[in-house]
Amino acid sequence: MVTKTFPGNFKSLELISKFIVKQAQKAGFNPDDVYAIQTAVDEACSNIIDHAYRGEDLGTIIIKVNEKENSLHIVLRDKGKPFDPNDVPQPNINSSLENRKERGLGIFFMRNLMDQVIFEFSEEKGNKLTLVKNKRS
Amino acid sequence: MEIIIKEHQNCNSIKITGRIDSYTTPKIKQALQTLIDDDHHNLVLDLSDVNFLSSTGILMFVNIQKQLLKNKIGKIVFSEVPDLVYANIKLSGFQQLFEFVDNTTAAIDRF
Numbered sequence: 001m002v003t004k005t006f007p008g009n010f011k012s013l014e015l016i017s018k019f020i021v022k023q024a025q026k027a028g029f030n031p032d033d034v035y036a037i038q039t040a041v042d043e044a045c046s047n048i049i050d051h052a053y054r055g056e057d058l059g060t061i062i063i064k065v066n067e068k069e070n071s072l073h074i075v076l077r078d079k080g081k082p083f084d085p086n087d088v089p090q091p092n093i094n095s096s097l098e099n100r101k102e103r104g105l106g107i108f109f110m111r112n113l114m115d116q117v118i119f120e121f122s123e124e125k126g127n128k129l130t131l132v133k134n135k136r137s
Numbered sequence: 138m139e140i141i142i143k144e145h146q147n148c149n150s151i152k153i154t155g156r157i158d159s160y161t162t163p164k165i166k167q168a169l170q171t172l173i174d175d176d177h178h179n180l181v182l183d184l185s186d187v188n189f190l191s192s193t194g195i196l197m198f199v200n201i202q203k204q205l206l207k208n209k210i211g212k213i214v215f216s217e218v219p220d221l222v223y224a225n226i227k228l229s230g231f232q233q234l235f236e237f238v239d240n241t242t243a244a245i246d247r248f
Contacts, residue, residue, distance in 0.1 A: 010160035017156070017189065035221040042191050046159040091230075105192040105229060112228060 003064045008049050008078065009056040016045055016063065020074070023065045027072045028135065036113040037072065037133050043106035044076050044129055052080025052127050071115070071134045079126040085119050140168050147248035148179035150216075150241060154186040157194035166197045173201070178211025181244045185217035195229045202234050212236075216244040 004019055006012040020041045024034040045061055053059050064075040088104040110117050116132035138155035149172055153165060169180065182198070184190075198213060205211045216238045218226070226232050238244035 010158070013158045013160050014156055017158075032221065032224075035224070038189065039191065039225060042158055042189070046191065046193060049159070105196060109192055109225070109228060 001064060001066045003062065006045075006061045006063065007057060008053050008059045008061050008080075010046070010049060012061070013042055013045060016061070017042060019063070020065070023067070024072060024133075027067045029072070029133070030136070033133060033136070037074070037131075040110045040113045040117075040131050040133075041074060041076070043109045044131065047083070047106050048076065048078045048080060048127070048129075052078045052083045054081065070137075071132050074131045074133075076129045076131070077126060082121040083119060083127050083129075084121075138164065140165060142168065142172065144177070145245050145248075148181055148245055149177045150181040150183055150245055152183040152186070152241075156189040157187055158189060158191045159193045162191075162194045162197050165194070166201070169201055173205070173211075178205055179248045180205075180211065180213045181216055181238075181241060181248075182213055183216050183241045183244075184219065184222055185241070187219065187222055190222045190225050192225075192229060195226055195231060199229075199231050199234060206234075214238055214244050214247065216241040 002023060006016055017038050021034055021038050024037045029037065048061055049056060059079050062077040066073040085107050088107055091104050091108050110131065114131045115134045116130065118130040120128040138153065138161040141152045143150045151169070155161065157165060172180065202213045205213065214236045217240065218237055
C-alpha cells in the first residue's frame with residue numbers, strides 16, 4: 001500500500017497523474033486501463049478542489065493506492081464540504097448537443113472508466129472516495 | 138503545457154503539447170479566445186503531442202465550438218488526436234460536434 005498527500009490545487013494534478021500512472025503500471029494494467037485510471041483520478045481530484053474545497057489551496061488530498069490480487073483500490077480523502085454525487089445530475093449523452101447539461105461529466109467519466117465508485121462522508125474524517133479497477137483475467 | 142500558434146492563409150493552427158487538465162485549460166481557453174476576438178475563427182487544433190485530456194478540457198473546446206458554430210463564423214477542426222485522448226472525447230459524447238483529421242497539413246488545407 002502506498003499513501004501520498006498532495007496540496008488541493010490544480011497544479012498538483014500533474015504530480016498526482018504521474019503517481020497514479022506509476023502505481024497502475026506497476027500493478028500490470030495495459031495502457032488503455034492505465035489511461036482510464038489516470039482520467040478517473042484526475043476527475044476525482046478536480047471535483048474535490050471544485051466542489052468539496054470550493055477553491056484551491058484550502059486543504060489536502062490524501063491518496064492511498066492498494067494493489068489486491070485482482071484489482072487496484074484507490075482511496076481519496078479530503079476535509080472539504082460533504083460531496084453528494086446525487087446532487088449532480090447525470091449527463092444524458094444522447095440528448096441534443098445544444099441542450100446537453102455540462103455538469104456531472106467528471107462523475108460520468110469516473111463511473112464509466114472504473115468498476116466501482118463509492119462516495120462516503122463522515123463528520124470526523126471528511127469525504128472518502130473509493131475507486132476500484134479490476135484486472136482483466 | 139505549451140501552445141504554439143501559426144497563422145496560415147485561411148486559418149490558424151494551434152499545437153498543444155502536454156496535459157489539458159483543470160490547471161492548463163484556462164490558459165488554452167484564453168489563447169483561443171484571444172484568436173477569436175482577433176477575428177481568427179478557423180482553428181486547427183493539433184493534439185499530436187497531448188498526453189492527457191480531462192472533461193474540463195473537453196467542455197472548454199465544446200463551448201468554443203458552440204460559440205463559433207452558432208455565429209456561423211468558423212470552427213475548430215482537430216488533427217492528429219492520439220487514440221487514448223480521442224477515447225475520452227468519444228466517452229463524453231461530444232465527438233459529433235467536431236471534425237477529426239489524421240494529418241495537420243491536410244486539416245489546414247481544408248480551409
